Amino acid sequence: MSLSESDxxxxxxxxxxxxxxxxxxxxxxxxxxxxxxxxxQKMQALSDALKxxxxxxxxxxxxxxxxAEGMQVLSESLKGQPNHYQLGSFFKSN
Numbered sequence: 577m578s579l580s581e582s583d584x585x586x587x588x589x590x591x592x593x594x595x596x597x598x599x600x601x602x603x604x605x606x607x608x609x610x611x612x613x614x615x616x617q618k619m620q621a622l623s624d625a626l627k628x629x630x631x632x633x634x635x636x637x638x639x640x641x642x643x644a645e646g647m648q649v650l651s652e653s654l655k656g657q658p659n660h661y662q663l664g665s666f667f668k669s670n
Contacts (some may be wrong), residue, residue, distance in 0.1 A: 591621035598625030598632070608636040619646035623653030 590612065612618065614637065626632065642650075651660065 579623065590618045594621045594625040598629040603631060604629075605631055606634040606636075607632055609640070610636070611639040614640040614642055614646060618644050619649045623649050625651075626653050626657070 582632065597607065609622075614622065622637075626635075
């Protein structure tokens with residue numbers, strides 16, 4: 577599933593989409609989120625959804641300018657997960 581950057585700009589909308597995608601679609605194995613400017617709040621919503629999901633194995637989060645805080649949130653959510661994630665991203669350099 578791929579979502580365009582215009583689909584999810586608001587924090588609460590992004591959070592709601594993540595909850596629906598991760599909790600209700602147990603057959604989803606790939607998720608692409610390009611260019612959403614994923615800040616700390618959106619990364620927390622994504623991380624919370626990943627904790628609940630048992631089927632996702634590929635997550636593409638390129639073109640999001642994710643900073644260190646966001647990557648820390650993501651890495652914490654993946655600790656102890658049974659899935660082996662393939663993660664694609666370009667990281668923001670300072």
